[in-house]
Every structure is written in C-alpha cells, then in structure tokens.
Amino acid sequence: MAPSIDPRAPGKFPIHSLPTPEPESPLRPRKPYRFSTLCATVENPDMKDQYGSSSVPIYQTSTFKGVGGEYDYSRSGNPTRSHLEHHIAKISSAAHAFTVSSGMAALDVILRMLKPGDEVIAGDDLYGGTNRLLTYIRTHVGVTIHHVDTTNPETLYPYINPTKTAMVLLESPTNPLLKIVDLATISKDVKERAPNAIIVVDNTMMSPYLQRPLEHGADIVYDSATKYLSGHHDLMAGVVTCNRDDIAKKLAFTINSVGNALTPIDAFLLLRGIKTLALRMDRQQATTQMVAEYLYTLGFQVHYPGLADHPGQEVHARIADGNGAVLSFETGNKELSEKIVAGTRLWGISVSFGCVNSLISMPCVMSHASIDPATRAARGLPEDLIRLCVGIEDPHDLLTDLEHALIDAGAIVLDVAQNKYVRVPDSAALALAANKLRLEAAEDKRQEWFISAPGKIILFGEHAVVHGVTAIAASVDLRCYGLATPRKDGKLSIHLMDIGNFYHEWDVQTLPWDAVTPIAPGDEHPEELDYRLVVALNEKALHFIGDENKAAHGACLAFLYLYMILNRNEEYPAFDFAARSTLPVGAGLGSSASYSVCAATASLLVHRRINLPRPLPPSSMEHIHISHQGRRAIAPATAEEVNKWAFVAEKILHGNPSGVDNSVAVFGGALAYTRPGFGKKSGMEGIQGFKHFNFLLTNSKVPRDTKKLVAGVGAKKAKEPELVNSVLEAIQTISDEARRALADPELPRESLLSAVSALMNENHQHLVTLGVSHPALESIRRTTLAHKLTTKLTGAGGGGCAVTLIPDESCCAEYTRLRRNIIDSEFKDNELQDLINSLIREGFQPYLTSVGGSGLGILSPYPEHRALGSRSRRPTSETLLSPPETPTPLGWSPNEIVDGYEKDTDPFPPLHHPFVASSVAELPDWAGEIGRWLYV
Numbered sequence: 023m024a025p026s027i028d029p030r031a032p033g034k035f036p037i038h039s040l041p042t043p044e045p046e047s048p049l050r051p052r053k054p055y056r057f058s059t060l061c062a063t064v065e066n067p068d069m070k071d072q073y074g075s076s077s078v079p080i081y082q083t084s085t086f087k088g089v090g091g092e093y094d095y096s097r098s099g100n101p102t103r104s105h106l107e108h109h110i111a112k113i114s115s116a117a118h119a120f121t122v123s124s125g126m127a128a129l130d131v132i133l134r135m136l137k138p139g140d141e142v143i144a145g146d147d148l149y150g151g152t153n154r155l156l157t158y159i160r161t162h163v164g165v166t167i168h169h170v171d172t173t174n175p176e177t178l179y180p181y182i183n184p185t186k187t188a189m190v191l192l193e194s195p196t197n198p199l200l201k202i203v204d205l206a207t208i209s210k211d212v213k214e215r216a217p218n219a220i221i222v223v224d225n226t227m228m229s230p231y232l233q234r235p236l237e238h239g240a241d242i243v244y245d246s247a248t249k250y251l252s253g254h255h256d257l258m259a260g261v262v263t264c265n266r267d268d269i270a271k272k273l274a275f276t277i278n279s280v281g282n283a284l285t286p287i288d289a290f291l292l293l294r295g296i297k298t299l300a301l302r303m304d305r306q307q308a309t310t311q312m313v314a315e316y317l318y319t320l321g322f323q324v325h326y327p328g329l330a331d332h333p334g335q336e337v338h339a340r341i342a343d344g345n346g347a348v349l350s351f352e353t354g355n356k357e358l359s360e361k362i363v364a365g366t367r368l369w370g371i372s373v374s375f376g377c378v379n380s381l382i383s384m385p386c387v388m389s390h391a392s393i394d395p396a397t398r399a400a401r402g403l404p405e406d407l408i409r410l411c412v413g414i415e416d417p418h419d420l421l422t423d424l425e426h427a428l429i430d431a432g433a434i435v436l437d438v439a440q441n442k443y444v445r446v447p448d449s450a451a452l453a454l455a456a457n458k459l460r461l462e463a464a465e466d467k468r469q470e471w472f473i474s475a476p477g478k479i480i481l482f483g484e485h486a487v488v489h490g491v492t493a494i495a496a497s498v499d500l501r502c503y504g505l506a507t508p509r510k511d512g513k514l515s516i517h518l519m520d521i522g523n524f525y526h527e528w529d530v531q532t533l534p535w536d537a538v539t540p541i542a543p544g545d546e547h548p549e550e551l552d553y554r555l556v557v558a559l560n561e562k563a564l565h566f567i568g569d570e571n572k573a574a575h576g577a578c579l580a581f582l583y584l585y586m587i588l589n590r591n592e593e594y595p596a597f598d599f600a601a602r603s604t605l606p607v608g609a610g611l612g613s614s615a616s617y618s619v620c621a622a623t624a625s626l627l628v629h630r631r632i633n634l635p636r637p638l639p640p641s642s643m644e645h646i647h648i649s650h651q652g653r654r655a656i657a658p659a660t661a662e663e664v665n666k667w668a669f670v671a672e673k674i675l676h677g678n679p680s681g682v683d684n685s686v687a688v689f690g691g692a693l694a695y696t697r698p699g700f701g702k703k704s705g706m707e708g709i710q711g712f713k714h715f716n717f718l719l720t721n722s723k724v725p726r727d728t729k730k731l732v733a734g735v736g737a738k739k740a741k742e743p744e745l746v747n748s749v750l751e752a753i754q755t756i757s758d759e760a761r762r763a764l765a766d767p768e769l770p771r772e773s774l775l776s777a778v779s780a781l782m783n784e785n786h787q788h789l790v791t792l793g794v795s796h797p798a799l800e801s802i803r804r805t806t807l808a809h810k811l812t813t814k815l816t817g818a819g820g821g822g823c824a825v826t827l828i829p830d831e832s833c834c835a836e837y838t839r840l841r842r843n844i845i846d847s848e849f850k851d852n853e854l855q856d857l858i859n860s861l862i863r864e865g866f867q868p869y870l871t872s873v874g875g876s877g878l879g880i881l882s883p884y885p886e887h888r889a890l891g892s893r894s895r896r897p898t899s900e901t902l903l904s905p906p907e908t909p910t911p912l913g914w915s916p917n918e919i920v921d922g923y924e925k926d927t928d929p930f931p932p933l934h935h936p937f938v939a940s941s942v943a944e945l946p947d948w949a950g951e952i953g954r955w956l957y958v
C-alpha cells in the first residue's frame with residue numbers, strides 16, 4: 023500500500039523535492055518517484071558532497087571556522103542535520119522541517135508559541151508525557167487546556183473561542199486506544215471558527231509514510247522520530263514540520279535559543295533509519311493485521327483500524343494510507359493481562375514503539391502511568407489493556423510466542439472437539455464488563471450521595487507537622503455527614519446545619535465562571551490556591567456574609583471553589599449540599615478536615631470524577647481479594663483523589679495546613695504522617711497499636727482560630743528560629759519514640775502506657791513554649807492530674823480540646839459501659855465518672871470516644887444495598903454527651919429541594935428530609951441503618 027507523492031501535482035509542489043527525470047521521449051513517460059524511492063534516496067541538490075560520498079558524512083563539530091560561511095555553530099546549524107531536515111521535509115510534503123532531541127522536545131518547541139491567557143484544545147486519550155507537559159504549561163504559563171473527545175469533531179465546537187483558541191492538538195490514531203480523529207474535518211472547522219488557531223498533529227503512530235497531516239490542513243506536524251522514523255531504538259529524536267514561513271521562523275528561533283537541536287551523530291543515525299522506513303512499515307503493518315485478526319477471532323476486544331468493525335475505519339481510510347503497526351486489546355482482567363505480558367519471550371516488555379523488534383506493554387502501568395488512575399478511568403482507558411507494537415520478525419514466530427503466553431496465562435485453552443484454541447470465559451472478566459455497563463447506567467441517573475468522614479485526634483506533633491515534623495494521629499468516632507441532593511431548578515445550595523443553620527442558594531450560571539481555570543480530570547491542583555477565583559467568589563458570590571460569620575464564609579468558599587474548579591465539560595450540575603456533624607466545630611478535633619472531605623467527595627461524585635465500584639457478585643469473589651466483607655470498597659486511588667481535593671479545601675479554611683487532618687479523615691485508622699517538601703521521607707504509615715488506647719476528650723469550649731494559631735507559630739519561627747527549631751526537633755524525637763514504642767510487641771502494656779503518658783506530657787510542654795496553650799486547657803490538665811491522669815492539648819490549641827489518656831487496666835470495662843450509657847448514679851462513685859462530673863462542673867464538655875475507626879464512607883448507591891422502610895426511625899437511646907441539637911431550619915422549607923428531586927426515576931425517597939430533620943443524636947444510627955456504607 024505504498025503511497026505515491028507527486029511532487030509536481032498542482033498546489034502540492036513541496037519546496038524540498040526529488041524531481042523525477044524528464045522523460046526521454048513521449049513514448050516512454052516516467053512516473054513520479056514513489057514514497058520508498060524518496061525515502062531511500064538522500065539527495066540535496068544544494069549540498070553536493072565535495073568527494074561524492076554516497077552516505078551523508080557526520081560533521082561532528084561544534085564550531086565552523088571563518089566568517090560569513092553558511093555554518094558557524096552546531097546549535098544553530100550543522101550540515102548533517104541540514105541533510106536530514108531536507109530529507110524529512112521531502113517525505114512529509116513540507117516546506118520546512120526541524121529536528122530536535124526528542125519527541126517531547128518537539129512538542130515543547132511548539133508549545134512555546136503560546137502565551138498566558140491562550141486556550142488549547144487537546145484530546146483526552148493522550149500519551150502520559152504529553153499530558154504532563156500540558157499540565158505544566160497550564161500551571162506555569164497560565165494557558166487553559168480543554169481536554170475533549172476529539173473523535174467527534176462536534177465535541178470541539180463549544181470550546182472553540184474565535185480569539186482565545188490558540189492551538190488545537192490532535193493525534194490519529196490515538197495512543198493506545200487507536201481511536202480515529204478526523205484531522206481534515208477538524209482542521210477545516212477550527213479554521214472557520216478561529217482563523218488564528220494553529221492545528222498541531224502528533225503523527226508518531228503513523229509516520230509520514232502512512233499519513234501526512236499537512237496535506238489535510240494541519241499547520242504543524244510533529245513526530246517522535248525515536249519511533250518509526252529511526253526504527254531501531256538506538257536514538258532519541260523529534261521532528262517538527264510545517265509549510266508556513268511565519269511558523270517556521272518562530273520554531274527556528276526557539277530551537278536556536280534553547281539549544282535542543284539534534285546532534286550530528288543522531289542526525290546521521292536518523293537519516294540512515296529513514297531510508298528503510300517504507301520497507302519496515304510494510305512488513306510491520308502486514309504482521310499487525312495478522313495479529314489483530316488472530317486475537318479478534320479468539321474473542322478479545324481488539325483496537326486496530328484494520329479490523330472491519332473498527333468505528334473509525336472510514337475516516338481513517340480517507341486521511342491515511344495504512345493502519346500502522348500498533349494494536350491494543352482487552353482481556354477483561356488486569357491480572358490476566360499481567361500474566362500474558364510476563365509470559366511472552368519474543369515480544370519485549372518495553373515502553374515506546376516503532377522499533378524493528380516487537381514490543382508488548384500495559385499502558386496503565388507503563389507509558390500512561392503518569393496519568394493518575396482516576397483520570398485514566400474517566401478517559402476510558404482500561405486497566406487491563408495490552409498494547410502490541412509489531413516488529414519485523416517472522417510473523418509465525420511472533421504469533422506462536424503470543425499464543426504460548428495466552429495458553430500459559432490461562433486466557434485460551436484447546437477445544438478438543440474443534441481442535442483449536444478458544445478463549446476461556448472468565449467469570450470475573452464478565453462480571454467486570456457487566457459492572458462497567460451498570461456503572462455507566464448509574465452515572466446517567468443523577469442521584470443523591472450520602473457521605474461521611476471522621477474527625478481526628480493528634481496525639482503527638484500538632485503544629486510541628488506543619489513544619490515537616492512527623493505527627494501521630496487517629497480517627498475518632500465522631501463524624502461529619504454530607505448529603506448532596508440533585509436539584510432540577512439550576513440552583514446550587516448549601517445548608518450548614520452546625521453553623522447557625524446557614525442556608526444559601528446560587529443560580530449556577532451566575533457564579534463567576536470567567537474566573538475559573540478548570541482542571542482536567544487527573545490534573546494536579548497548583549501548589550497555590552487560585553486567588554483570582556477566591557477573589558471573584560468573595561466579591562460576586564459571598565459578599566453578603568459578614569465578617570462575624572467567618573465559619574460560614576470559609577465553608578461556603580471551600581465548597582464553591584471545589585464545585586467550580588472541578589466542573590467539567592460545562593455540565594454545571596445543580597444540587598443541594600447539606601452538612602452536619604457530631605463533632606464539635608472548631609474544637610481541635612478536625613471538624614474542618616472532615617467537612618472538607620465531605621465537600622470534596624460530593625463535588626467529585628456529582629462531577630463524575632470518581633466512581634464507586636459495585637462489589638462483585640459472589641460467583642466472582644474467588645478472583646478478587648475482598649476485605650471487610652466488601653466494606654472496604656473505595657479504591658485507594660479514589661481515596662487519594664479525594665484527599666488531594668480535601669487538602670485544597672483545608673487550604674481555604676486553614677491557610678497553611680499540614681495535610682494530616684484530611685489524611686486521617688480519608689484513610690481512617692491511626693497513622694504517622696510527615697508532610698512532603700522538607701527534604702526527608704514523607705507520607706503516611708499506619709500504626710496498629712494506637713487502636714487499643716482509651717481517651718477522654720475534653721472541649722474547653724474556648725473558641726479559637728486554627729488559621730491564626732498556625733500562622734502565629736510560623737511567625738514565631740521566623741522571629742526566634744533557634745528556639746522554635748529546637749522545639750521542632752524535640753517533637754520529632756517524641757513522635758519517633760512513640761512510634762517505636764507502639765510498634766514494639768515485646769513492650770509490656772504497662773510500660774507502653776507510661777511511655778505514652780510521659781511523651782504526652784513532654785509534647786504538651788513544647789506546645790506551651792510555642793505559645794498555643796490556653797488557661798482553660800491548663801485548668802483541664804490540673805483537674806485530670808488530680809486523678810493522676812495525663813493530659814495534653816490536641817489540635818491547634820488556643821482553646822479547643824484536650825486529650826486525656828485513660829489507663830485501660832483499671833477502668834476498661836467501665837469505660838465501655840460509660841460510652842454506651844448516659845452517666846447516671848450507678849457510676850457516680852467511680853473515679854472516671856468523678857472526673858467527668860468535675861469537668862462538666864467546670865463548664866467543659868468531655869467526650870468518650872474510640873479511635874482508629876473507618877475513614878471516608880459513602881452510602882452505597884446500588885439498590886440492592888439500600889434498606890427500605892427505615893426512613894423515619896425514632897431515636898432509641900440518648901447518646902452520651904452529644905453536641906447541642908441543631909434547630910430545624912427557619913424561613914426555608916427542605917421540600918423546596920426535595921420537590922425538585924427526580925422522584926419517578928429513583929425507587930427510593932430522597933434522604934434529604936430525614937437527614938435535615940433527624941436529631942444529631944440519632945443521626946449516626948439512622949445513617950447506619952439506611953443501607954450499606956462503602957469505606958476506604
């Protein structure tokens with residue numbers, strides 16, 4: 023299927039051509055040279071070799087002597103490179119060609135044409151490295167990137183802005199799903215709507231042999247020449263071609279300025295590789311067709327434009343001259359795919375493609391691993407996908423090797439009756455496929471989401487953790503609950519039941535959307551908050567909240583910020599977000615983090631950026647490890663995504679949070695947490711022993727402001743660095759010591775308790791030195807000391823809560839009884855009861871809590887997990903020492919929201935009314951009974 027380029031065809035005359043000799047006589051006409059002739063014939067009439075060498079020499083020199091010559095410095099120009107660029111322009115229908123150090127360098131040179139404020143439209147099935155570079159220019163250059171499904175030209179229309187759209191980045195077929203993009207139609211459509219936009223095409227998958235996008239309206243084409251153009255995986259190179267002189271001038275300027283032009287020796291190697299491009303591709307492509315048909319016949323889901331049922335076949339045939347040598351296929355099961363990949367011998371496990379040797383890879387764990395799992399899922403990239411890049415080996419050897427790997431992995435077996443290999447039906451794979459369909463159906467139906475996340479206590483390391491010291495913290499059994507209920511009236515509303523029953527609604531369209539730089543699924547939020555959006559929200563959406571209501575202001579700002587920045591494809595889902603908590607707000611138990619986690623999860627769910635996998639049916643259980651009877655159903659990647667965004671909300675509420683609170687609220691349990699960015703090992707590590715401690719938490723009821731306290735310690739550190747640094751070092755030693763003691767199975771319980779108690783005392787003293795204690799906290803310490811118990815402040819201090827260690831030997835059983843029952847006369851002689859009574863008498867509010875329980879929970883959205891008829895549960899018992907009741911909303915009827923709910927499509931009545939109407943005491947039990955909760 024060798025394409026022919028007629029260099030003399032009207033309107034197509036490339037500047038760099040290899041003219042076909044004039045016919046000797048009209049009777050013996052000459053046909054224009056075909057592609058493989060052009061490839062093999064390196065000839066530049068303007069650069070004749072002085073000795074007539076048949077191969078282009080390597081001018082391995084950095085400088086050239088003399089003044090005024092054609093070459094002076096190899097960064098700006100080198101004869102070997104000139105030969106190469108002339109040759110590439112010739113085979114690409116291009117007037118100009120440039121060669122640089124890699125494919126990514128080629129993209130970088132192109133992206134440097136952008137300036138702040140420009141908008142770029144790019145595909146959503148991109149190579150991980152392209153995605154990474156685009157994210158960089160979004161965050162560092164201020165360019166907006168819209169990721170869209172480019173397989174349908176109409177999807178681009180809403181994103182084309184006549185003045186702002188500066189570039190459209192396309193690739194066809196896409197990698198690794200081999201989706202076809204109509205380069206010709208999109209180029210034409212974009213030019214009509216935004217005449218100045220530059221159409222850029224990544225042509226690596228096809229090479230100029232199979233596709234020349236400049237002929238279809240593209241302005242710039244780039245290739246990773248490391249792939250097919252070189253063909254031997256022995257060099258890295260990038261190629262950029264174009265026809266427009268203005269663009270060529272800019273590209274040449276950048277390449278010369280940054281100095282990333284291809285070296286002479288690599289230019290030589292690439293030139294040599296190109297000579298065999300057509301020959302290699304013909305062989306590779308023919309074998310690929312065989313492999314694709316083989317896998318297709320076995321019943322795998324195969325992605326290759328050469329297959330009759332490929333959806334883009336027609337478009338592809340119009341714009342390309344062949345189907346290429348990359349295909350991908352799905353097995354339905356990631357583990358099975360891993361086995362197949364590991365089982366091949368001839369196919370090398372490697373990233374990249376285009377080499378004469380065949381390669382096999384799993385994009386999700388290799389070439390596309392830099393795109394995070396949630397985005398991969400959102401972009402429909404199957405985790406089990408295997409990519410095959412076919413080389414020039416004997417096709418039979420390749421097929422035999424692949425077949426062996428499929429047999430060894432258990433993917434195919436010999437059907438004796440038919441005497442041929444057939445695919446093994448995999449129940450887990452089938453269940454997963456069915457699950458995918460159900461999830462898509464569930465996504466279409468807008469539903470209510472009920473979320474909860476725990477508060478925390480920090481036992482060691484608060485404040486110090488902000489400055490890179492390890493903190494030891496655990497979840498508590500007091501939680502924040504968030505409920506997102508869809509609305510049909512285009513409004514977004516927030517109801518903060520613990521913040522004076524605050525309620526407000528906004529018309530979604532009137533929010534300051536022009537101030538948003540949307541963040542594509544999977545992209546990172548920039549380190550700094552987007553202050554343009556913060557200011558716009560404060561001025562246009564939150565101006566009515568007075569200074570006296572900081573709590574509502576912070577909570578609304580965090581919620582709206584996430585809602586707007588996470589919005590995608592201009593969907594603007596309308597819903598009500600109601601939040602309420604069994605945690606005391608602002609008392610140092612991480613109410614802000616648990617609220618942030620609920621708000622972030624709600625936005626991620628309604629914007630469909632995270633999914634909940636349906637627990638598998640019992641028949642497929644044996645294939646998949648399920649812990650906690652399926653309660654642990656929220657995938658780690660989903661939890662990490664929530665944690666990232668909850669941290670953004672925490673930044674809004676806290677200024678400079680360490681991240682420990684939101685991490686505990688998402689992951690639950692007990693953990694040692696070290697903030698990244700301080701040049702030492704960071705991250706989280708679970709701590710088992712912590713669970714077995716009993717604590718009494720006492721709220722001093724003195725209000726304080728975490729943001730101010732954290733900033734205060736920061737200011738002290740700047741003023742008295744020696745003092746504060748020595749305190750930070752001492753706290754690090756305390757945390758290390760505590761970690762060692764908690765992990766030591768040999769340490770007798772009594773010694774452990776006294777060690778923890780001594781370390782708590784010490785840590786408290788350091789917090790006093792940092793200036794974050796308060797007379798009320800010292801008074802709680804004195805009261806508990808009278809009972810020989812150790813107490814330290816927990817959280818930000820300045821008021822808030824203190825934590826008291828309760829030795830288990832003496833009062834474990836009683837502790838349990840006390841947690842279950844309201845304090846009554848039965849226990850009044852008991853020491854713990856006495857302590858509680860004294861604290862209450864002094865005006866404090868004690869809580870008995872257990873630590874180390876579940877993190878983020880989401881009520882299962884699947885009907886089989888919902889309990890019917892338990893909506894109007896009456897309170898059965900009063901809960902010990904709950905925060906005060908929240909009054910029913912005034913001047914607002916919850917039915918306004920419920921009326922907008924899509925009653926006919928959901929078999930369950932909305933949770934909204936019982937959620938806002940139940941008392942805070944009955945909330946946890948009610949929530950627990952309405953269905954199955956899925957946890958991290």
Ligand SMILES: Nc1ncnc2c1ncn2[C@@H]1O[C@H](COP(=O)(O)OP(=O)(O)O)[C@@H](O)[C@H]1O
Nearest residue numbers: 573576577603608609610611612613614617728
């Ligand atoms: N249940 C809730 N509803 C709404 N906002 C909340 C809730 N809990 C916490 N917040 C937000 O978090 C702030 C409290 O943060 P902070 O002072 O750090 O307290 P904590 O120590 O409990 O985390 C509140 O002012 C409010 O903005």
Ligand SMILES: C[C@@](O)(CCOP(=O)(O)O)CC(=O)O
Nearest residue numbers: 484485610612679680817818
């Ligand atoms: C003081 C600090 O260490 C913990 C804050 O706890 P709280 O806001 O008091 O719950 C701050 C942080 O880690 O971000």
